[in-house]
Amino acid sequence: MIDDDLWSAVGDPTRRRMLDLLLSDGGGTATTLSERLPVTRQAVAKHLGVLDRVGLVHVTPAGRERRYEVDEAQLARAVAQLTAVGTTWDARLQRIKRIAERIQRGTADRETGTDQR
Amino acid sequence: MIDDDLWSAVGDPTRRRMLDLLLSDGGGTATTLSERLPVTRQAVAKHLGVLDRVGLVHVTPAGRERRYEVDEAQLARAVAQLTAVGTTWDARLQRIKRIAERIQRGTADRETGTDQR
DNA sequence: TCAAAGTGCAACCATCGGTTGCACTTCAAG
DNA sequence: CTTGAAGTGCAACCGATGGTTGCACTTTGA
Numbered sequence: 001m002i003d004d005d006l007w008s009a010v011g012d013p014t015r016r017r018m019l020d021l022l023l024s025d026g027g028g029t030a031t032t033l034s035e036r037l038p039v040t041r042q043a044v045a046k047h048l049g050v051l052d053r054v055g056l057v058h059v060t061p062a063g064r065e066r067r068y069e070v071d072e073a074q075l076a077r078a079v080a081q082l083t084a085v086g087t088t089w090d091a092r093l094q095r096i097k098r099i100a101e102r103i104q105r106g107t108a109d110r111e112t113g114t115d116q117r
Numbered sequence: 118m119i120d121d122d123l124w125s126a127v128g129d130p131t132r133r134r135m136l137d138l139l140l141s142d143g144g145g146t147a148t149t150l151s152e153r154l155p156v157t158r159q160a161v162a163k164h165l166g167v168l169d170r171v172g173l174v175h176v177t178p179a180g181r182e183r184r185y186e187v188d189e190a191q192l193a194r195a196v197a198q199l200t201a202v203g204t205t206w207d208a209r210l211q212r213i214k215r216i217a218e219r220i221q222r223g224t225a226d227r228e229t230g231t232d233q234r
Numbered sequence: 235t236c237a238a239a240g241t242g243c244a245a246c247c248a249t250c251g252g253t254t255g256c257a258c259t260t261c262a263a264g
Numbered sequence: 265c266t267t268g269a270a271g272t273g274c275a276a277c278c279g280a281t282g283g284t285t286g287c288a289c290t291t292t293g294a
Contacts, residue, residue, distance in 0.1 A: 004130055011128040013121050014282080016202075023209055031240060043283050045242080053136055064240050065292040079206045085133075086200035091198070092140055093189055131251080148271060159253050162272080181260040181271050 006078045009054045014039060015047050019070060027069040071087065123195045124202075131156060132164050136187060139174065142197045144186040 009015060014037065021036055022028055030048060036040040048068055051057045055074045060067045126132060131154065138153055139145055147165055151158040165185055168174045172191045177184045 007130075008128075011125070013124070015155065023206075023213065029240075040284065046282075066241070072213065075206065076210055079203050079210070083200050083203035083207075086196050086203060089136075089196045090194065090200075093193055096140060102176075146271075148243060165253075183272070
């Protein structure tokens with residue numbers, strides 16, 4: 001149901017900042033990204049490898065540079081999964097809130113069995 | 118802006134399943150949770166420690182048991198942050214999509230400087 | 235041709251999710 | 265009261281991962 005690779009790829013805070021930078025700058029290399037992040041170039045390169053492996057970025061060799069760009073469609077998929085999990089829990093929380101209110105309203109005789117699971 | 122501790126706490130798939138179980142069962146202990154999860158009691162206990170540290174669950178000692186329950190308000194906060202990040206990226210993606218369409222529509226003379234950043 | 239820029243590879247360290255093993259409290263039954 | 269089982273906590277260990285440093289390799293430009 002949930003693509004756990006995609007989730008964990010987006011789950012890392014450094015990778016989220018990298019995606020942010022790549023989006024606002026319209027692409028970049030490991031070196032340019034590391035200049036704007038509190039980590040070394042090698043760490044950035046590893047993260048780019050992870051993002052590339054799940055298809056969130058694409059790489060284009062240009063001379064001695066390797067330019068990375070965000071795959072917007074794939075990122076849209078990841079964002080959709082994010083919000084999907086959010087809305088699922090939101091619904092569950094609201095359901096529990098409704099049950100709690102119903103119980104507190106005094107209907108405490110046969111509440112068990114009507115809405116379990 | 119973003120509470121990174123909350124995010125990483127919810128980021129772990131096992132912790133998400135634990136929150137799911139705690140919500141649907143209305144609480145539980147490390148032992149009862151581990152019986153319904155593919156990990157040992159000790160692993161569950163560690164995760165409960167993490168969730169407790171960020172305030173997503175509360176613990177109530179009862180005899181030799183330690184019963185954990187979800188703090189629904191805090192979980193609601195975490196879910197809100199999740200969906201907030203989602204909508205932020207969604208907006209950014211849509212803005213980029215609009216720019217790309219405008220450029221491709223043929224306005225390729227002075228597109229630079231009108232909507233950068 | 236040669237130095238600087240950009241990258242890749244390898245070794246190393248700390249943290250984390252997970253495990254096993256053992257000691258400690260609490261409850262309940264004899 | 266004693267004793268054994270249930271529930272927990274603590275410590276050591278293992279593998280994966282995010283991060284670092286060091287070095288070798290290609291490409292560019294003077």
